[in-house]
Amino acid sequence: MQTCIIYMTKHGATKQASFHLAKKLPGDIQMIDLKNEPCPNIEGFDNIIIGGSIYMGNIQKQLKQFLQENLPILLRKKVGLFLCAGHPDPKTINEQFQNAFPAALLHHACAKARFGYTYDFYKLNAIERMIVKKIVGIKQSTFQLSTEKIEEFATQFKRKSTHKV
Template sequence: MNTLIAYGTKYGCAQKCAMELAKELDGNVELVNLKEKGTVNLSGYDRVIIGGSVYIGRIQKEVSEFISANLNVLLKKEVGLFICGMQEGDMMEKEIADNFPAELISKAKSVKNFGGEFIFKKMNFMEKAIVKKVSKISSDRSDIHHDNIKKLAMDLN
């Protein structure tokens, strides 16, 4: 089975999660950072896993554009979806619904929240200020849900 993991990342959390996921999957796995490679020929893949990190409620533009450009093909493939972010519960469910088309969510074999992290040295001044004010966090924090990465892999293997 040939699998593509197509992701968008701003500070590297989604990439870190995608790499961890790739190690858990059976078959051949290719990782593609959509920011570096905008167009991907999906014909050689049996399944496609799409994910990215969410900032201020939005996933990376590259992820949205990839889905829009390939939606008809994606709906014919085995699909998994993931999102990286620090929201939990209903807020995370809303972010998933807001960032992936409903027909893709319903087609997906698995949809998971991989958690997220705040690494302050990677943020600019304004981003640090927003995180401190909104999240009440003032130092680095990693809350990656490794169990959800494994669950998505199990769902698709």
């Protein structure tokens, strides 16, 4: 079974989460960072997992474009969706998923999760640090990716990915 994890990251949290997730999944796993690699042909994959990070309430534009261009194919595959985001409010998390992913894909996905976040103040620019301090309330570098959430997602995805669409 071939699985493709397609992600975009700005400061590395989503990449870190993607690599941790790949270790928890069986079969052949291909990792694609849309920021640094060309858009893949996803027809040959059985399973596709897509992850992005939230900045200013939304995921990266290039990832959104990939989703729109490939939506018909994605709706024929087993799909999992994840976000790396720092806002802890469950209402905000639901809004982030709705803003990040097309409604049809959200409904179709067999696994969805928020894996947590990292705020590495050494990687953030001055404006990003100010926003994190003021809006999120975090005053120093914080690393809160949840290995438990990643493992739960992997378990759910493995269980559901054995069934055909």
